[in-house]
Each structure stands twice: as C-alpha cells, then as structure tokens.
Amino acid sequence: MSEKPASPVTAKAAPRKRSGRRPKGDQDVSREAMINCAIGIAQGESLAEVSMVRIGKELGVAAGMVHYHLGNRDELISAVINAAFKERLQQLPPITGHWRQDIEAFAHSSLAILERWPGLATYILTENKFRLFQRVQPGEIDYGLAYFDHIGRILEQAALPQPFAAMAYHLLLLFISVIAAEKENHQAPQAHGDFISGYLARSAGDYPGAAFLGTHFVQVNSGNTFEAGLGLLLDGFETWRRPTA
Amino acid sequence: MSEKPASPVTAKAAPRKRSGRRPKGDQDVSREAMINCAIGIAQGESLAEVSMVRIGKELGVAAGMVHYHLGNRDELISAVINAAFKERLQQLPPITGHWRQDIEAFAHSSLAILERWPGLATYILTENKFRLFQRVQPGEIDYGLAYFDHIGRILEQAALPQPFAAMAYHLLLLFISVIAAEKENHQAPQAHGDFISGYLARSAGDYPGAAFLGTHFVQVNSGNTFEAGLGLLLDGFETWRRPTA
Numbered sequence: 001m002s003e004k005p006a007s008p009v010t011a012k013a014a015p016r017k018r019s020g021r022r023p024k025g026d027q028d029v030s031r032e033a034m035i036n037c038a039i040g041i042a043q044g045e046s047l048a049e050v051s052m053v054r055i056g057k058e059l060g061v062a063a064g065m066v067h068y069h070l071g072n073r074d075e076l077i078s079a080v081i082n083a084a085f086k087e088r089l090q091q092l093p094p095i096t097g098h099w100r101q102d103i104e105a106f107a108h109s110s111l112a113i114l115e116r117w118p119g120l121a122t123y124i125l126t127e128n129k130f131r132l133f134q135r136v137q138p139g140e141i142d143y144g145l146a147y148f149d150h151i152g153r154i155l156e157q158a159a160l161p162q163p164f165a166a167m168a169y170h171l172l173l174l175f176i177s178v179i180a181a182e183k184e185n186h187q188a189p190q191a192h193g194d195f196i197s198g199y200l201a202r203s204a205g206d207y208p209g210a211a212f213l214g215t216h217f218v219q220v221n222s223g224n225t226f227e228a229g230l231g232l233l234l235d236g237f238e239t240w241r242r243p244t245a
Numbered sequence: 246m247s248e249k250p251a252s253p254v255t256a257k258a259a260p261r262k263r264s265g266r267r268p269k270g271d272q273d274v275s276r277e278a279m280i281n282c283a284i285g286i287a288q289g290e291s292l293a294e295v296s297m298v299r300i301g302k303e304l305g306v307a308a309g310m311v312h313y314h315l316g317n318r319d320e321l322i323s324a325v326i327n328a329a330f331k332e333r334l335q336q337l338p339p340i341t342g343h344w345r346q347d348i349e350a351f352a353h354s355s356l357a358i359l360e361r362w363p364g365l366a367t368y369i370l371t372e373n374k375f376r377l378f379q380r381v382q383p384g385e386i387d388y389g390l391a392y393f394d395h396i397g398r399i400l401e402q403a404a405l406p407q408p409f410a411a412m413a414y415h416l417l418l419l420f421i422s423v424i425a426a427e428k429e430n431h432q433a434p435q436a437h438g439d440f441i442s443g444y445l446a447r448s449a450g451d452y453p454g455a456a457f458l459g460t461h462f463v464q465v466n467s468g469n470t471f472e473a474g475l476g477l478l479l480d481g482f483e484t485w486r487r488p489t490a
Contacts, residue, residue, distance in 0.1 A: 152458035174427070181370055212409075232480075
C-alpha cells in the first residue's frame with residue numbers, strides 16, 4: 001500500500017459541515033436520538049422506510065433540524081448500516097483456526113443478522129453506496145471495514161492465496177446476500193409450492209423437463225439452498241488452498 | 246401429476262375481463278401496440294420505467310383506454326417479461342448432450358439476455374411475481390415455463406437425480422441473477438477500485454485482514470466472478486450426478 005493514496009477519498013470523513021446555524025424556534029433533538037430513531041425504524045419495519053422526513057415526523061421536529069444534524073439521507077443510511085454491521089461483527093463467533101468451520105460460522109452468523117435488519121439485503125443487492133465501508137464521524141469505528149478485516153483474517157488463515165481469497169470473499173458475500181434477499185422478499189420456491197405445482201400439473205405432458213424439475217423444486221427453500229450452496233462453495237475453496245505441509 | 250389440480254390457479258389465464266365498455270371519444274390503440282411500447286421502454290430504459298401512465302403518455306391515449314386493454318400493471322409487466330423470456334429461450338444454443346458444456350452455454354446465454362433488459366435482474370431479485378411463470382392470454386406461449394422446461398431437460402440429461410437437479414437449477418438461477426444485478430447496478434469491486442484502494446491505504450496498519458483481501462479484491466469484476474462461481478457450481482454438480490455406467 002502506498003503512503004500517498006491515489007484516490008482523493010478520505011478514510012475518515014471530516015466533521016460534517018452543518019448547513020448554517022441551528023434552526024431557532026424549534027425543540028432540539030440530538031443527532032444520536034435521530035440515528036436511534038432511524039435504527040428503530042430499520043429494525044422494526046425496513047431500511048427502505050428510513051428517511052429524513054420520517055425522522056422529523058417521529059421526533060416532532062422540523063425538517064431543517066433533521067438536516068442540520070444529519071446532513072443528508074446518505075449519512076443517515078450509512079449510520080444505520082454501520083449499526084447493523086456493528087451487530088454483525090459483534091455476533092461473529094471467535095476464529096478457531098479450522099478454516100471450514102470458521103467460514104461456515106461466519107456465513108450463518110452474517111445471514112442471521114441480515115434477517116434481523118429487513119431491507120438491508122435488498123439494499124445491498126440494488127444500491128451502490130455503503131455496501132462495504134461506512135461514512136463515519138471522527139473517532140467512530142467503521143464496522144464495515146472491521147468486518148471486511150475479520151473475514152480477511154479467516155481467509156488468510158485458510159491458506160487461500162490472495163487472488164483466490166478475494167474471489168472467495170466476493171462469492172461468499174454475494175451468496176449470503178442473495179439468500180437473505182430471497183427470504184426477505186418471500187421468494188423461495190417452497191413458499192409458492194401450491195401455485196407452482198398447480199401450474200405445472202396442467203402442462204406436464206407438453207413440458208417433460210419442467211415436470212422433471214418441478215416435483216422437487218417445490219421443496220427447495222432458503223434454508224436447504226443455503227446449506228447446499230455453502231457446501232459447494234467450501235468444497236471449491238478447498239481446491240483453491242495452497243498445499244499445506 | 247393429478248388431473249384435478251389441488252390449486253385453483255389456472256395454467257392459462259382466462260381471456261382478460263375488460264373493465265366495462267371501451268372508453269369513447271378517444272383514439273383507439275391496440276393491446277399489441279401498448280405492449281410493444283412497454284417493451285421498447287424496458288429495453289431502452291428499464292423495466293422499472295414501465296407503467297400504465299407512461300404507456301398512455303407515450304401513445305397519447307387516456308388512462309381509461311390503457312386500463313381497458315391491459316387491465317392492470319401486473320399484466321403489463323408479465324407481458325414484457327414474457328417477451329424477454331421469449332428472447333432468452335430463442336437465444337439458447339441447442340442441447341449437445343455434454344452436460345457441462347450445455348449448462349455453461351445456458352448460463353452465459355441467460356446472463357447476456359438479462360444484460361439486454363435493464364431492470365429485469367433487479368426485478369427478479371426483489372419482486373415476488375412473474376419471476377418464473379407468466380400470465381399469458383389464451384393461445385400465447387408462457388416462455389418462462391418453456392425456459393424452465395429447457396433447463397430441466399439439460400439437468401435430466403446431466404444424470405442429476407431429481408432433488409439435486411431442482412437444487413442445481415435454483416442455485417444456478419440465483420447466481421446468474423445476482424451477477425446480472427451486480428452488472429446492472431454497477432456494483433462490482435473493480436468498478437470502485439480507486440475508492441476501495443484509497444480507503445484501505447489509510448487503514449492498512451490497523452486492519453491486516455482487510456489489507457490482505459484488498460489488493461486483489463479491486464481486480465474482482467462481474468466477468469471473472471461469473472467464471473469462478475460457475476466453475477465451482479459445475480464442479481459441485483459433478484459430485485451430485487448419478488454414477489453413469
């Protein structure tokens with residue numbers, strides 16, 4: 001890593017510029033209270049419901065006050081995601097040094113946290129910001145970075161050469177996210193089993209390939225898909241490892 | 246498959262009930278013209294931009310006329326997706342009987358079609374309708390079903406036992422969709438390489454695991470991820486096959 005970064009992006013955000021003076025004639029509510037309010041909405045409803053307008057309504061303060069403390073929606077969303085990633089990091093079991101067990105535990109724990117934060121998996125699969133690193137205030141920890149570091153240590157201990165470790169990380173996170181989104185959006189085949197079976201029953205003669213797949217397809221759910229896919233990924237990573245003496 | 250389906254869903258939709266008489270005093274535009282207009286919007290912009298209001302505006306007809314011909318947005322969206330799935334089916338190369346080659350060709354072709362229909366991959370990962378089967382008019386082909394049938398034939402010829410074939414199908418489609426969405430939403434690590442490198446450069450000392458992953462992570466893109474992930478899936482499916490004599 002060079003000491004002079006090629007990119008102008010700063011690792012820690014500068015203290016947020018507030019848009020002028022604090023609005024007068026309005027009850028003050030702290031930045032922390034606003035973020036806690038947003039976290040409550042994200043956990044109880046969905047990340048998609050978090051907005052500046054909603055925070056203002058919930059806390060009974062004017063839009064100007066919300067903007068004064070939070071700046072814009074980006075900062076608000078990143079603060080909420082950082083809270084989710086903090087929980088994600090804190091829930092991870094200790095690294096045992098048994099690579100396969102460590103990755104499995106990492107994957108299960110990460111999936112469980114995404115389920116506790118509705119809308120987060122869909123956000124990760126469709127948006128383009130704060131999927132990895134967070135916009136933190138000076139002195140705050142970026143839990144996205146800390147989590148990335150944690151899985152990096154596991155993959156390094158797994159004796160994966162660096163290019164393979166980077167690819168393993170990416171495949172693993174895509175897989176965890178797509179299964180979490182499938183759960184979140186109630187999309188698993190089994191959840192639509194009656195519809196699928198009924199539809200296929202009336203076309204089985206014309207579509208033998210569909211009939212072949214259909215019988216067991218309706219028993220596929222996010223749980224057994226996660227186990228099957230994770231198994232295939234781990235078997236693959238096994239072949240990517242350096243020979244260990 | 247029983248002759249009396251357990252589910253009340255009909256395989257072919259009944260002719261759509263039109264909401265009363267055709268609105269008077271307005272220029273008529275055919276259902277086909279409206280669907281073609283929607284297909285143009287979906288291909289040129291995004292599936293997310295397709296709406297009844299937009300069709301009315303584009304064709305200069307009143308909302309009542311659009312509703313008279315199309316019913317509701319569900320039917321419109323399904324008609325557009327059926328057009329995409331028709332193209333997806335037609336672009337598939339013939340089945341060779343070499344299972345690995347056939348699945349690879351299927352995966353590449355399916356990914357390429359999703360790229361030609363912006364918004365479709367995101368729709369598939371986040372919505373809950375028309376991801377598999379389509380709501381077709383009497384006499385029309387459901388290309389979702391025909392495509393499902395096609396991959397069923399490939400997986401049956403691959404000597405995968407039925408439960409494994411169903412799981413292989415699901416894992417394959419999740420993977421194709423998540424890579425297509427990554428491309429669509431410009432999310433691949435390489436696309437944000439400068440940002441990621443710059444961010445990590447300023448925290449490398451504190452986060453050795455992140456530094457270990459980071460160097461090669463910025464070279465990960467949707468293309469090399471697709472090849473790596475597809476390879477692992479196919480290696481895994483190989484272990485799921487029945488012993489062939």
